[in-house]
Amino acid sequence: MLRIVVLNPKGGSGKTTLATGLAAMYAARGLRTVLMDFDPQGSSMRWLEKRPPERPAVAGIAAYTRNLAVTRSFQLRIPPGTDRVIVDTPAALEPLKFHEHVRDADVVLVPVLPSDIDIHACSRCIGHLLIEGKVKRRENRLGVVATRVKPNTIIFRTLMKFLDQLQIPVITTLRDAQCYVHAAEMGLGVHDMKPEPVRPELTQWEMLYDWIESRVPSTEADPAPLERSQGS
Ligand SMILES: Nc1ncnc2c1ncn2[C@@H]1O[C@H](COP(=O)(O)OP(=O)(O)OP(=O)(O)O)[C@@H](O)[C@H]1O
Ligand SMILES: [Mg+2]
DSSP states (O other), X not given: OEEEEEOOOSTTSSHHHHHHHHHHHXXXXXXXXXXXXXXXXOHHHHHHHHSOTTSOOEEEEOGGGSOHHHHHHHGGGSOTTOOEEEEEOOTTOOGGGHHHHHTTOSEEEEEEOSSHHHHHHHHXXXXXXXXXXXXXXXXXXXXXXXXXXXXXXXXXXXXXXXXXXXXXXXXXXXXXXXXXXXXXXXTOOGGGSOTGGGHHHHHHHHHHHHHHHTTSOTTSOOOOOGGGGOOO
């Protein structure tokens, strides 16, 4: 089992979009996927409620209903045989709580928008993950996802330059695209959509998939190829 935590205390940085998108991607690949929501707003759980039953199944755990101490025993509620656990975290998460959220994580993803405010917030978030969160650079489990990107803009170039200086890998960039707004409304991910119109998006998610999966011990079985389980 691989545990992927999506974290950035900056509100509206794209955490839920990334977490639900990952859940849809893994489900489309035929992996047994659990989406765990620590945000009291319950956005990921709402997405799950809207998810059409004919789409590949994602199991949900509304972790925000318990405190973290209790939540550790919650691990027992992760269905046996689960392959991937995706964790969505709330806005304004205090740095002192970072460690509790990331200590069991195989992968920690920080989504960041190309905006001046978000760039500064991201810098603080990475700093807190390294110090309070006790994530070590050499563990190579921390990555950034640039999101809501408009390519060929100055602010996007500024973001990429900033991320380069941080020396934390930028795993992929997700475009600012209407399909994500549509996906949020419908309980879908881009992997549930007709592939042709979202081909550029699928390529961007593929990079994320490859990076995450390169962290999996090689003994795990190879999941089903993507196209086979894709919806229409
Ligand atoms: N790549 C994208 N393209 C277009 N819209 C996007 C993209 N990513 C996220 N959004 C939109 O941006 C808004 C904020 O995204 P999201 O809810 O994922 O952020 P969040 O970090 O989970 O917010 P919160 O901190 O409130 O939990 C949503 O309306 C979402 O649909
Ligand atoms: Mg959210």
